[in-house]
Every structure is written in structure tokens, then in C-alpha cells.
Amino acid sequence: MRVLVLHSHPVESSYGKALYQKTLESLKAAGHEVDACDLYAEDFDPVLSRHDRLVYHDYPENTELVKDHVERLKRAEGLVIVTPIWNFGFPAILKGYFDRVWLPGVSFELVDGKVESRLRHIRKLGAVLTYGATPFRAFVAGNPPKKIVKRVLRAQINPVRPVTFLAHYDMNNCTEETRAAFMGKVETAMGRF
Numbered sequence: 001m002r003v004l005v006l007h008s009h010p011v012e013s014s015y016g017k018a019l020y021q022k023t024l025e026s027l028k029a030a031g032h033e034v035d036a037c038d039l040y041a042e043d044f045d046p047v048l049s050r051h052d053r054l055v056y057h058d059y060p061e062n063t064e065l066v067k068d069h070v071e072r073l074k075r076a077e078g079l080v081i082v083t084p085i086w087n088f089g090f091p092a093i094l095k096g097y098f099d100r101v102w103l104p105g106v107s108f109e110l111v112d113g114k115v116e117s118r119l120r121h122i123r124k125l126g127a128v129l130t131y132g133a134t135p136f137r138a139f140v141a142g143n144p145p146k147k148i149v150k151r152v153l154r155a156q157i158n159p160v161r162p163v164t165f166l167a168h169y170d171m172n173n174c175t176e177e178t179r180a181a182f183m184g185k186v187e188t189a190m191g192r193f
Contacts, residue, residue, distance in 0.1 A: 001123065002033045003078035003193070008094040010040045015171075015179055019128050020082045022183055026190035027080070035072055039093045044069070046096020059105025069101045073119075078193065079157065080126040080164075081149065084171075088133070088141045090148075107156060122157045125149070126164035126193055128186055135169045164189050 005023055009016035020038070027034050039046075055061045063070045083094055090098075102108075109116045127149040131138055138146070150163050166189055168174065168182040 001077045002035060002075055003027050003080060003124075004035045004037060004072055004076035005080045005082060006094065006097065007036070007038045008040065008083045008091045008097075016082070016084050016130055019130070019183065019186055022186050023080060023082050023128055023190050026187045027193060030191045030193060032078065032193070035076065037069075037072065039097060044093060044097060046093045046100065048096065048099045052100060057104050057110075059103070062103045063106060066101050066103075069097070070103070070106050073101060073106065074121070076122055078124040078126070079122050079153075080128065080190070080193070082128040083130075085129050085131045085133075085145050088138070088144055090145060102156075117156050119157045124161065124164070124193060125154055125157050126189070127166065128190075129165075129167045130171050131167060131169045132172045133169060138169060164193060 005020070005027065007017075007020040009020070011017065020036075024034055024036050052062070052065065081094070083090060089095070104110065105118070107117070107119050109118060127145075129145060129149075133141070146165065146167070150165055154161070154163050166182070166185055168178070170178075
């Protein structure tokens, strides 16, 4: 299976980057073809410009500035997001990726006022997230990233299939042991993806 792995952490020496590398290695070891998309390393521009918004509904013109990313998404059979959670949301670069790449004609169509998915070719969805917050604080805040992955993205891709959702909470108080244990969970889960 061809798996698109989206990563959005700017620091090369971070635990988040190590999780991304482990995800890539584990998917490859399981026999998947991996398309590694490190948004910072690729210098992805997350800004939805005035022009982008004016042509937002005009497919295929709306894809001109992000054509490579659109083609990568169209070829994907699996999608894994590896990202830190900042202020109970995705980093701006990842949010911008969704705004600029998941476009009408690419990820959905409006048919008689109803949204129809164009991502049914993606058979599996996964997320590897790190939070500074505890699970309780994330729960009290409504845990928007978890809902986006397990509800919104899942509905666009395939609402009846399970999602591989892995989160290391309370990074502010993590230890070498908690990081190693979570790394092991990622290796196992991506090996079964």
C-alpha cells in the first residue's frame, strides 16, 4: 500500500522528528511504499492567499499552486499524520496544508449542496500526536485534534473503517521511559498498519 506520511515539526533533533522517522521505518518494514512529506523540510507555504480563495471552487485551476501535493494525495492509499499539538490544534503549516490541498475536486465535491468525498481511495488513516497537555486537560478542552482525525478526516476518507490514533499526552512531564514506551507503540501500530 502507498502511504502518505505528513509531518509538521520544525526541529530536526526533536522527539517529534524521531516519531516521524520511526513511523517511516515501521511502515517500510511492513512492506508499504512510503511517501514521506515533511512540510517544513519541503518549505510548504501554508498561506491560503486571496487568489487561492478566489479560485477555491474552480477545479482544476484551484490546484495549480499545489499540484505536486494534490498528486501525492491522489496516489495515497493510506494516510498517517505525525505532528505535535500546539494550543489544542495542529501547527499552522499542517492546517494550511489541509486548507490549500484538500480542495473541491480533490478531497470533496459539492453535489446538489451536499459534500461527496473524493478520498475513498485512501483505505487507512492513522495519527501519531504529541500533546503538552494531560489527557484530562485535552478532554476538558474538547480535544479538537482527536475529533478532527477520528471524525472529520475519517468521514472524508472512509467513515466505517477504524482509525489508528496514538497520542503521547503530558509531554511537559514526560520521561525517557514514557517516550520509549510510546515509541514502541508507534513501531507496533505502524508495523500493523
